[in-house]
Amino acid sequence: MTSDLYLPDECWECIFKFLFKDGDDDDNRCSFKSLSLVSKQFLSISNCLKFSLTIYDPTPPFLCDLFPRFSNLNSLDLRCYYGDLDSLLFQISRFPLNLTSLNFSDQDIFPADGLRAFSKNITTLTSLTCYHLETLNSTHLFLIADCFPLLEELDLSYPVKINYRSNLLDGLEAISLSLFKLRKVDLSRHCYINDQSLFHFINNCKLLEEVIVIFCPRITIACIASAYRKRPIVTVSYSITSEPDDYAIAM
Template identity: 60%
Template structure:
């Protein structure tokens, strides 16, 4: 047969390669590297399927040019592991015609102001900026980000080590919230200046905000959270501050959660009353995280899950009543009967759970494709029996 009969256009090969992709970026890159060795044609196709690049050494402008020419469809650039002169590198990158939408500058001493200004003047397509775990953040950095990237949809400034001045950041937060009119997701965890008033301003001004992560902010109260959430009906996911006393709930606070589809209460002290109140409101939850939470029992989670028919992702790591009571597997068997739409569940560090829980989940949750049960009794019983025999 003629070889032409077996020919496939590049678009078909791209569809095949994408179909085989397991959605894990690191594995995807290794997978594409293997395919690129098959032929020059496959090399060309896989280069077009590379959308992210991490730079860890100091490249010359000529070397950068070769990279950007080889990968013409790059949209994401990660500089979080680069420890050279970041201002200079950003200036060099800005001299190329790129359609970058995501930039990661985390793990730096300070935000590279000069470099970002040069970058923003040439590359106006950025929609996601991550500056997490910076050694220090100044109040002027918020003004800088707002002025440079007004089209941002995602902003992560989480977990800075310290702030360089004693400003309360009121003007800066207001300017940021008013300028970033497309903002949908923000992470200001460990910004210790954040209080009820600033949270309210942020939620009021960011009309499209859908996800907020503001953990470890001691000045934010339950009352403040409730007022802010009610101001932003578009909000779908909010990770509550673990220092807020969630057990002191009020009807005003519960009413504010009515539109949320994702709720993360990691390491919070909650109560059965709180979970029951959420259940009675009929929140359309698809994701619930109760990792390392205290204060509630089986009765509380049973009430909530029995009313949450749309739940797809559940995290119960370190759940106390699944570690200490003799009915642990029975509890999970009963809970699984309400989780018919579940896609993923994390029961790691629930040390008393056995294969009975695993079988119940497999039988009652037909859509389940991700089960995490590390540090449970699964596998240990068989090993112990083998040793004893």
């Protein structure tokens, strides 16, 4: 009787995907956790359906167990990790992961050394999100251009402090030249950006679909209009409102 009621993993996987496709991440996590307690079969299936992992401070010692368990992971969220970010990225780079998305927003540092190690072994990244970093300079931009040429989405918005203002324009140009698959870029509150910077992306990124430049007062309305005429399929989101007072540029 039991064998007559048996469904293969593929069928259960389709059922689980159908049941949870419209839920938010928190609801899905709770639902998968409940299912994993039903049987070893459900545990195995739910593990395969976990595609994203948020890493907290206590997590690193358990990565050697978590990564093999969740074999289909493609997204890592490091926003809630407040330890040594470079060391964590070194550790992650040792695993054979096919990650497509990495988020280390709201961090006090830009983990340059860790990202270099990460990029040497994990070459599948297509989305990098690092908004509201404590500091950002031209070296960071050149590193992104060198290490992640396959990026399709890049979010560098709302840095708290921007250093080495004069070289940042060169860093953005390097990104526009290197990231040939770029479809979406968010540079909100990069108040040094000018019309030429925007046109570097419009001209160099042939697959570009969206540029977000909110609180970038050096970009003119004439430039926005010209961009629409040149690349009408590209959406340019902008604002002429002055930038918030709690951000600063360090010369």
